Amino acid sequence: MPELPEVETVRRGLAPVLVGNRIKKVETRRADLRFPFPDHFADRLRGQEITALERRAKYLIAQLASGEDLVMHLGMTGRFTVAQDGLRTTPGEYAHPAGADGTHDHVVFHLSDGSRVIYNDARRFGFMVMVAHDERDMHPFLRGLGVEPLSVALSPDYLAARARTKKVNLKSFLMDQRVVAGLGNIYVAEALYQAHLAPDRAARTLADRSGKANDKADRLTVAIKDVLGRAIEARGSTLRDYRDPSGGSGGFQAAFRVYNREGEACRTPGCSGTIRRTVSGGRANFHCPRCQR
DNA sequence: ACTGTACCCTGTAGGC
DNA sequence: TGCCTACAGGGTACAG
DSSP, X not given: OOOHHHHHHHHHHHHHHHTTOBEEEEEESSSBSSSBOOTTHHHHHTTOBEEEEXXXXXXXXXXXXXXXXXXXXXXXXEEEEEEEXXXXXXXXXXXXXXXXXXXXXXXXXXXXXXXXXXXXXSSOOOEEEEEEGGGGGGSHHHHTOOBOTTSTTXXXXXXXXXXXXXXXXXXXXXXXXXXXXXXXXXXXHHHHHHTTOOTTSBGGGGBOTTSOBOHHHHHHHHHHHHHHHHHHXXXXXXXXXXXXXXXXXXXXXXXXXXXXXXXSBOOSTTOOOBOEEEEXXXXXXXXXXXTOO
């Protein structure tokens, strides 16, 4: 479910609740998510003040006063809700109804101000690990990650350099977290559309013969940053239109140009194409065969 | 070293 | 209504 814009929205929603607060108690309601919880998970969290809440790629990272970091990934269906005075709200506001009654609530963080932060994850593809802050960048889950797409590190030259020797298509290239960290199926589709590039084009065509970035790399860089920026502004995308008791949902799905629009008309001015759905690597691609080349 | 496929798990939507 | 299948925003572990 959550790609970079959704995780960033969750971070912004949770930060005011967590940062400066102290963890009074942690309940784990099963032994594992995707992986077993870290050894002595609850003990290592109990009593800790949360000093910062960061995002790296699709990971949420809570810094603790103990010097450890709690690193969390939401997988496909993970989401956090905040319970205060009996009311549950979803920071990020892209929740869907399943689990609203408490099924699949796997972790409950009890905070010293009386609020609770609840992790719910129907498919349990999410996971939580702990690592010393100083060693965070060497952790197996984090060390191989590529550049943050909204940072200056994502540039046409970077894309061309990484793509130059690759045999994969552009879609797979951009989905690879070791190249660009945080893109997923939705935003790759939207960025490729905005850059007028076909998902099945060879990734290496972002570089010219001498290996330098070309105009395609330029367009793609701009498109990625623009799509992600607008999606964060819209508080991410909600595919199942649910509103939690206190908030709205993400709004970027209204701005989709290709994702989930199979058979519909292309929205590029002057283009008479129809959005097509194809499959590669077991995942759906959406693109306009007419204006994406 | 790369690339493609199977798999992890549950809920939902659509065809019959 | 029920049953069955396909599919879903994530990533990993293999085999080739």
